[in-house]
Amino acid sequence: MSTEESLWNIFINASLVNNFVLAYFLGICPFLGVSGKMETATRMGGAVTFVMLISSMCAYGIHALLIAINAPFLQLISYIVVIASTVQLVEMFVKKMSPALFRQLGIFLPLITTNCAILGLALFQTNKGYNFGQSFVYALGAGAGFTLALILIAGLREKLEFAEVPDIVKGTALTLLIAGILSLSFMGFAGLGS
Amino acid sequence: MEDNVANNTSEQNKTGLSTDEFIKGLWRDNPVFVQVLGMCPVLAVSNTALNALAMGLATAFVLLMSNILVSALRNFIPKEVRIASYILIIATFVTVTDYAIQAISLDLHKALGAFISLIVVNCLILSRAEAFASKNTIGKSIMDALGMGVGFTFALFCLGAVREILGNGSIFDIALFPHNFQEWVVMILPAGGFFTLAIWLLIFNGFKTKKAAV
Numbered sequence: 001m002s003t004e005e006s007l008w009n010i011f012i013n014a015s016l017v018n019n020f021v022l023a024y025f026l027g028i029c030p031f032l033g034v035s036g037k038m039e040t041a042t043r044m045g046g047a048v049t050f051v052m053l054i055s056s057m058c059a060y061g062i063h064a065l066l067i068a069i070n071a072p073f074l075q076l077i078s079y080i081v082v083i084a085s086t087v088q089l090v091e092m093f094v095k096k097m098s099p100a101l102f103r104q105l106g107i108f109l110p111l112i113t114t115n116c117a118i119l120g121l122a123l124f125q126t127n128k129g130y131n132f133g134q135s136f137v138y139a140l141g142a143g144a145g146f147t148l149a150l151i152l153i154a155g156l157r158e159k160l161e162f163a164e165v166p167d168i169v170k171g172t173a174l175t176l177l178i179a180g181i182l183s184l185s186f187m188g189f190a191g192l193g194s
Numbered sequence: 195m196e197d198n199v200a201n202n203t204s205e206q207n208k209t210g211l212s213t214d215e216f217i218k219g220l221w222r223d224n225p226v227f228v229q230v231l232g233m234c235p236v237l238a239v240s241n242t243a244l245n246a247l248a249m250g251l252a253t254a255f256v257l258l259m260s261n262i263l264v265s266a267l268r269n270f271i272p273k274e275v276r277i278a279s280y281i282l283i284i285a286t287f288v289t290v291t292d293y294a295i296q297a298i299s300l301d302l303h304k305a306l307g308a309f310i311s312l313i314v315v316n317c318l319i320l321s322r323a324e325a326f327a328s329k330n331t332i333g334k335s336i337m338d339a340l341g342m343g344v345g346f347t348f349a350l351f352c353l354g355a356v357r358e359i360l361g362n363g364s365i366f367d368i369a370l371f372p373h374n375f376q377e378w379v380v381m382i383l384p385a386g387g388f389f390t391l392a393i394w395l396l397i398f399n400g401f402k403t404k405k406a407a408v
Contacts, residue, residue: 023384028233029317073293076311077285084278110277116234116315123308168399172230173392180388187383 007137010130014141017192020117021149022183027117031150032175041154043101045147047094049140051086051112052121056139058082059122060132079122087112117146152182215334219341225318226349226391227398232318236350237387239309243365246354247347248302252291252310254343257319258336259287264327265335271328280323281314288314318346349394356390357381 005013020026027048034044062078091109095102102109112118121142125135156178165174225231235253240246260283264271271279292310296303303310313319322342327335355365361381363371380386 025234025237025384025387026312028237029231032230032233073289076289076292076314077282080281080285080314081278084281116312119315120308120312123311127308168396168403171399173395173399176388176392176395180385180392183383183385183388184380187385 005134007134010134010137011141011144012192014138015145015148016186016189019145019149019186020120020142021146022179022186024120026120027115027146030112030115031153031179032172035150035153035175036157038151038154038158041150042147045143045150047090047109048112048115048117048146049143051083051090052118052139052143052146053136054086054089055079055083055118056121056125056135057132058086059126060130060135063126075126079119083118083122117142149182153178156182213337215337216341216344219338219343219345220348224345224349224398225342226346227394229318230395231321232316232346233391235309235312235316236353237384237391239306240350240353240357240387240390241382242305242358242362242367243351243354244367245302245305246350248295249306249309250343250347250350252295252306253313253316253319254339254347256284256287256291256313257322257343257346258339260284260319260323261327261335261339262332264323265330265332268328276328277320277324280320280328284319284323285314318342352394353387353390356394357386361386 014020018024021028021031030044030048034040059079059082062082063075066072066075066078087110090112091102094109121139125138128138130138153175157175160174160178169177219225223229226233226236232253235249239249260280263283264280267279267283288311291313292303295306295310322338326338330338359365359370360378363369363375363377378386381390
């Protein structure tokens with residue numbers, strides 16, 4: 001258990017060294033789906049970060065409660081329920097505040113529920129035994145890393161729209177190849193903040 | 195006795211009708227190569243063939259069980275809360291699988307780590323529950339789950355085998371190449387997962403366009 005980790009280290013680790021998308025492969029579905037346009041990618045990143053922060057704090061509380069009543073087997077079920085309700089909350093909020101954004105995110109907003117990055121975050125922070133402050137920073141770092149990866153890919157894909165690629169490479173395969181190259185370059189961060 | 199016979203024949207009819215559902219998941223609508231669903235575990239645990247196979251089987255099991263239950267309860271679950279109910283059903287079976295794997299092999303459980311729990315958010319399972327099991331009979335849903343499950347396992351194994359052979363020079367821990375084989379370490383690293391999947395997708399797309407051209 002590395003509960004003594006400094007907050008700065010946790011942030012750097014979550015956002016760059018062990019980037020959720022490029023090193024842990026979490027949240028690949030929205031990553032492939034909404035990374036076509038820069039603007040959508042930024043907003044999606046914001047929404048995911050927000051949900052991550054809330055659900056990570058809730059997960060901390062739930063974990064403490066489940067340990068207290070000695071029922072760790074309920075962990076997964078209660079986490080997923082909390083995440084689903086948080087997403088519902090965000091959805092209502094966005095619908096009210098910005099209908100245009102709501103239309104743009106479309107199906108991907110409810111799909112945050114099945115975004116592995118969020119459940120993954122809750123599980124990892126529990127496994128690592130982080131305290132409340134550490135969990136918060138971990139969620140912040142993971143969200144920042146997710147947004148960063150999404151924006152990087154979106155920028156590259158916008159440029160590639162004008163490139164001439166063979167027909168069979170177009171679409172998912174091309175995005176995966178870019179993601180692979182990005183993942184290679186993110187390996188350069190290894191060793192940072194350890 | 196008569197009941198039994200009647201059941202049997204209706205069962206046979208169902209299987210006769212739904213071989214198509216099975217084949218569909220295996221090839222034409224393969225969850226990984228064609229629908230590109232459930233990518234996270236596909237990329238994350240496919241660094242060796244064994245991990246990939248175990249993950250595929252675990253997912254297939256959860257898929258089968260949740261499809262059966264969703265299909266059996268499809269007339270009882272109110273429309274408004276259906277997604278939440280599906281997720282709860284899936285989460286239950288994932289917890290069962292998690293504890294079962296822990297009991298069978300602790301090493302495997304360590305290798306797969308949090309990704310067993312993450313089966314819960316595998317888009318593949320939820321999408322099959324929503325798109326198929328909630329509208330079809332149990333028999334059909336079973337065939338659908340089997341087809342999709344086997345298709346998913348097959349795809350995972352394809353990736354895992356390629357990555358292990360190139361990245362480690364072995365398959366199922368059996369060395370394939372002579373000593374001086376230089377491993378392609380990058381294949382085991384995250385980047386290798388992206389590349390391998392991209393190449394498999396290319397191969398599939400190539401087949402599809404060739405067929406369309408003919």
